Every structure is written in structure tokens, then in C-alpha cells.
Amino acid sequence: MSVLVFAEAIKNQYKKSTFEVVLYGARLSKQLGTECIVLTNGNGDSASNLGVYGAQKILNFESENMHDNRMLTKVISAAVSQNGSTVVILSDNSKGKALAGRLAINLDAAVVSGAVALPNTNDGFKVHKSLFSGKAVGSYSLNADIKVISVAGNSIGLEEIGQAVSLESFDASAHSSTVSLVETKRVEGTVPLPEAELVVSAGRGMKAPENWGIIDELAGVLGATTACSRPVADTGWRPHHEHVGQTGIAIKPNLYFAIGISGAIQHLAGVNNSKTIVVINKDPEAPFFKAADYGVVGDLFDVVPRLIESLKKFKAS
Amino acid sequence: MNLLVCISKTPETTAKIAFKENGTQFDTDGVQYIMNPYDEWYALVRAIELKESVGAGKVIAINVGPPSNDIVIRKALAIGADEAVRVDAEANSASFVAKQVASYAKDNNIDMVFLGKETIDYNGSLVGGMLSELLDVPYLSYASNIEVSGNEATVTCEIEGGVEIVKATLPLVVSATKGLAEQRIPNMRGIMMAKRKPLNVIPPVGVEEKEAIVSYQIPEGKTGVKLVDLENMDELVRLLHEEAKAI
Numbered sequence: 042m043s044v045l046v047f048a049e050a051i052k053n054q055y056k057k058s059t060f061e062v063v064l065y066g067a068r069l070s071k072q073l074g075t076e077c078i079v080l081t082n083g084n085g086d087s088a089s090n091l092g093v094y095g096a097q098k099i100l101n102f103e104s105e106n107m108h109d110n111r112m113l114t115k116v117i118s119a120a121v122s123q124n125g126s127t128v129v130i131l132s133d134n135s136k137g138k139a140l141a142g143r144l145a146i147n148l149d150a151a152v153v154s155g156a157v158a159l160p161n162t163n164d165g166f167k168v169h170k171s172l173f174s175g176k177a178v179g180s181y182s183l184n185a186d187i188k189v190i191s192v193a194g195n196s197i198g199l200e201e202i203g204q205a206v207s208l209e210s211f212d213a214s215a216h217s218s219t220v221s222l223v224e225t226k227r228v229e230g231t232v233p234l235p236e237a238e239l240v241v242s243a244g245r246g247m248k249a250p251e252n253w254g255i256i257d258e259l260a261g262v263l264g265a266t267t268a269c270s271r272p273v274a275d276t277g278w279r280p281h282h283e284h285v286g287q288t289g290i291a292i293k294p295n296l297y298f299a300i301g302i303s304g305a306i307q308h309l310a311g312v313n314n315s316k317t318i319v320v321i322n323k324d325p326e327a328p329f330f331k332a333a334d335y336g337v338v339g340d341l342f343d344v345v346p347r348l349i350e351s352l353k354k355f356k357a358s
Numbered sequence: 359m360n361l362l363v364c365i366s367k368t369p370e371t372t373a374k375i376a377f378k379e380n381g382t383q384f385d386t387d388g389v390q391y392i393m394n395p396y397d398e399w400y401a402l403v404r405a406i407e408l409k410e411s412v413g414a415g416k417v418i419a420i421n422v423g424p425p426s427n428d429i430v431i432r433k434a435l436a437i438g439a440d441e442a443v444r445v446d447a448e449a450n451s452a453s454f455v456a457k458q459v460a461s462y463a464k465d466n467n468i469d470m471v472f473l474g475k476e477t478i479d480y481n482g483s484l485v486g487g488m489l490s491e492l493l494d495v496p497y498l499s500y501a502s503n504i505e506v507s508g509n510e511a512t513v514t515c516e517i518e519g520g521v522e523i524v525k526a527t528l529p530l531v532v533s534a535t536k537g538l539a540e541q542r543i544p545n546m547r548g549i550m551m552a553k554r555k556p557l558n559v560i561p562p563v564g565v566e567e568k569e570a571i572v573s574y575q576i577p578e579g580k581t582g583v584k585l586v587d588l589e590n591m592d593e594l595v596r597l598l599h600e601e602a603k604a605i
């Protein structure tokens with residue numbers, strides 16, 4: 042028996058959400074009294090250091106085809122059978138979700154995507170997942186010999202529980218790809234929205250796209266990622282990948298600023314799992330205040346610059 | 359070119375989400391349903407556009423569900439699907455749906471299967487990957503652009519913090535996200551024509567269920583907002599630092 046975690050390295054670096062799945066796998070393996078094995082395309086110290094988050098054995102493979110989920114499914118599946126793994130842990134990102142579905146079929150496994158906590162293994166095997174875009178939580182009972190779980194970001198607080206582990210190589214050369222990569226484009230510098238801990242989001246109250254300077258400045262001072270409401274993305278004021286809500290990206294950062302956003306049910310659905318919510322709106326009756334921890338009633342063009350000043354003072358102190 | 363589009367039915371976005379039978383069942387009382395927005399707005403429309411540009415083949419909408427889903431299926435026909443299939447069974451899990459769709463796709467000479475990146479009720483995002491594995495074809499997920507030339511598709515897939523542009527040979531499965539197409543509102547002619555288009559009802563294939571939702575909960579709401587005067591942003595910063603420990 043073992044728990045197998047798939048940890049993707051990008052340019053031989055790991056994201057925080059990847060450390061989270063390693064820790065999740067390590068905690069689960071303790072709970073089950075088994076070993077935590079990490080399968081990764083990373084190498085060197087960077088990969089060895091996954092031991093800090095609880096990896097006990099690290100299998101490293103080389104591949105030019107990390108974009109191909111069919112190929113990766115074969116690699117992970119081979120590692121599962123070689124190591125007698127009974128649980129596979131993935132990140133609940135675009136790649137992890139694709140892999141979760143494929144692996145469930147390939148391994149004839151039970152699957153849940155977007156787990157928000159460690160499984161309860163006292164009586165069966167149950168995992169919580171958020172449903173209805175955050176409006177509810179469901180407890181899934183997984184009933185098969187092998188279980189596949191993708192873990193939602195920010196579901197587990199990071200903790201260093203172990204030390205670096207030496208790598209063992211894993212041969213993935215037999216698995217070729219039929220999908221060719223033309224190009225990868227990444228926005229450098231900012232944390233992608235689904236992984237961000239701090240988010241500054243703005244809505245139609247901004248009036249026009251040229252007014253976004255104060256939002257960018259506030260996000261800059263905080264080191265936050267920017268987001269927006271759907272009409273703002275639909276009218277092209279902001280790019281689509283900033284659209285949060287029920288039909289955009291669902292997020293659960295530590296801190297969410299909602300500026301000039303009314304708080305429609307479809308917007309709240311994607312953001313109400315944020316730990317702390319701050320609402321800035323000139324309308325004291327705006328529904329968002331009911332979903333907020335802190336609120337400021339006022340004109341955002343007045344409030345936001347004041348907030349930026351106070352934050353700068355705080356950062357300098 | 360034969361394109362299959364998976365469509366599912368979800369509660370309308372403002373529907374009240376509540377549970378009954380001690381939190382073990384979704385309370386459908388008073389809930390209105392719509393076609394899952396990702397299926398309708400992006401997957402279906404892009405499939406129709408591709409068929410139109412090739413000028414041959416057909417777009418088939420497929421749904422797994424009871425007869426009451428026919429209204430949503432007719433909407434897909436009104437938007438422009440040529441025909442529809444309903445697998446007559448309750449869609450209780452992602453693998454159940456994927457196996458029904460895979461079985462149909464295998465028998466019907468399908469070049470591409472389209473579906474939304476997720477449903478807005480169970481947010482599973484699993485059917486596409488399962489279907490691809492069952493059909494043993496590439497899965498291009500979170501597509502915001504797809505162009506097809508002959509037998510080859512070039513697809514832009516959204517990944518966290520960027521995009522991957524990839525090429526693959528048909529057949530394949532594509533999941534749709536925002537940007538793939540512009541929403542189409544059915545017109546009167548489309549609605550009239552939809553009534554005459556075929557909607558075939560077929561029996562399900564057997565599937566052994568491996569997951570079950572045993573209970574539901576509504577997360578606790580916020581207990582009340584703390585208002586801070588706009589003159590006093592230092593206080594807001596202090597609260598965020600000391601009380602919320604968020605900065």
C-alpha cells in the first residue's frame with residue numbers, strides 16, 4: 042500500500058499548491074499507516090525538498106510532453122501499479138482535473154475532484170468537496186480499491202514536517218505523446234488567480250476601464266492578484282481570465298477585496314469561500330455587505346486611494 | 359464532420375440551494391433549470407460554428423437524464439444542433455455519464471466531442487477526462503480557442519496563469535471555457551425548427567457506481583459585517599493585520 046502524489050514542476054520549480062498536495066498526501070498516508078510516494082518531473086534539490094512537506098520516496102521522471110494528459114495518465118498509472126498505491130493525489134487545477142477523470146477510468150478507481158479537507162477514514166472513506174459553486178459542501182463516499190482525489194488550492198495550511206529525500210528515477214520513456222505543443226504563454230510576475238492568497242477585485246462601479254489604475258496600485262501594494270465581475274470581463278474592460286464567480290473562476294483566497302461590485306448571487310457563488318472579505322461600495326444596501334467581514338460605505342474613488350496610503354504606511358512601518 | 363456535444367441540465371444560477379431528508383438529498387422544490395452555461399454558451403456554439411464552416415456533417419447534442427430534460431435538449435436544437443439523443447437514465451455520477459456518452463460515440467462515428475469545462479452544480483470537471491480515456495483519445499481541456507483544418511485541431515488551452523497552444527489529430531475531446539465562442543440566443547425560426555428535429559431516446563448501458571454523495575451541508579455564512587469609516591483606513595488595515603491576520 043502507498044499514497045501516490047503527482048507533483049508537477051514547471052521549469053523545475055513547484056507552486057505552493059503543489060506543496061499542499063504533497064502535505065495532503067503525507068498526512069493521509071500517516072492516517073492510513075502507509076507510505077507517501079511522490080511522482081514528479083522535477084529534479085535536483087528542488088524535487089528532493091518535497092521531502093520537507095512529507096514525501097518519503099520521490100520518483101523522478103523525464104518528459105517533454107507534460108502538456109499531454111493521455112501520456113501522463115499512463116505514467117502515473119504505471120507508478121501506481123509498481124508501488125501498489127491505493128490512493129492517488131493530484132492538484133485540482135486544469136491539468137489535475139483532466140488527469141483525475143482519466144485516471145479514474147484507467148485505474149477503475151473511485152474519484153472526487155476539488156476535495157477541501159483530508160478524508161475521513163474512520164468509517165469507510167469520505168471526502169468533502171464544495172458544490173454549487175461554493176453554495177454547498179458535499180460528503181463523497183469513495184467505494185473502490187483505488188481512490189483518486191484532486192485537492193482544491195488553499196485547503197490545507199502548509200507545514201514543514203520532514204526533510205529532503207534523495208531521488209529515485211522512474212522510467213517514463215515508453216509512453217509517447219500524440220499531442221504536440223506549439224507554444225506555452227505564461228503571464229509572468231503575478232500569482233495566477235486560482236492560487237492567489239490575496240485578491241483585489243473590481244466591478245462595474247469602476248465606471249470605465251481607464252479607471253483601473255487605483256486597483257492595480259492597491260494590488261501592487263498588497264502583492265495581490267486582480268480579478269473582476271462578469272460584466273466587466275464581458276464588456277472587455279478586463280481580460281476573461283480575471284472573471285470570478287459561478288460562470289468564471291471559483292476562488293478561495295485568504296483575503297478578497299470587492300470594490301464596486303454589488304454582490305449578485307452568481308458572483309458570490311465563486312468567491313464566498315474566501316477567508317476574509319472586504320467590501321467597498323457606495324450603496325449601504327449592496328447585497329455584498331451581507332457576505333462581508335469588513336465593509337466601507339463610500340465612493341471607491343475616494344476610499345481606495347485612502348486605503349492605499351494607509352497600506353503604504355503599514356508596509357513601511 | 360460529426361460533432362457530439364454533451365449538454366447537462368443545472369439549477370438556474372439564482373436557485374435556492376437547500377437539502378432535505380436530513381441533508382442527504384438536494385431539495386428540487388421550486389428550482390428552475392437551465393442548460394449548463396459552459397455547455398450552452400461555448401461548447402455547443404463552437405461545435406455549430408465548426409460544422410457551419412466545414413459545410414458538412416452534423417452536430418448531435420447528447421444528454422443523460424429523464425424525460426423532463428427534453429426542454430433543455432430542445433433548446434440545444436433551437437440554438438442549432440441538428441439532432442439530439444437522450445440516454446434515458448438519471449445521471450448520478452460523472453463515470454455514469456461518461457460511459458453513456460462513450461458508448462454512443464463509439465457506435466456513431468464521432469470526430470470530436472465537446473463539453474463545458476464543468477457543470478455549475480457539481481463542479482466536477484471529470485466527464486471530459488473520463489470520456490477521453492474511455493475513447494483513448496487526446497483531451498484538450500479548458501479550451502478558449504479551437505481551429506480545425508482537415509484532420510488536425512489547433513487548440514488554446516487555459517492553464518493557471520497562461521495558455522498552452524497544442525495540436526492534435528482527430529478524434530478528440532474538447533472541454534470549453536470562456537472565450538471559445540459567443541453565446542447565441544435562439545431565434546423564432548430556430549425554435550420552430552427544433553420541434554421537427556430528431557430527439558432519439560436510447561436506453562443506458564450498465565455502470566457500477568463507485569462514488570456516492572452521502573450528505574450535504576450549507577457552509578456557515580458570515581456573522582455580520584464590521585463597518586469602518588472611510589476617513590479611517592488605518593483602522594481597516596489594523597483590523598486586517600491584527601484581527602483577520604490576512605495581511
Ligand SMILES: Cc1cc2nc3c(=O)[nH]c(=O)nc-3n(C[C@H](O)[C@H](O)[C@H](O)COP(=O)(O)OP(=O)(O)OC[C@H]3O[C@@H](n4cnc5c(N)ncnc54)[C@H](O)[C@@H]3O)c2cc1C
Pocket residue numbers: 243244245246247269270271272273284285286287288289300301302303304305306307308311321322323324327339340341342371395
Ligand atoms: C447565468 C448567469 C451567470 C452569471 N455569472 C456571473 C459570474 O460568474 N460572475 C459575476 O460576477 N457575475 C455573474 N453574473 C452576473 C451577475 O448577476 C451580476 O450582474 C454581476 O455580478 C454584476 O456585476 P457588478 O457587481 O460589477 O455590477 P453591478 O451589479 O452594476 O454593481 C455595481 C456596484 O458598484 C457600486 N458602485 C457604483 N459606483 C460606485 C462608486 N463610485 N463607489 C463605490 N461603489 C460604487 C454600486 O453601488 C453597485 O453595487 C451572472 C449572471 C447570470 C444570469
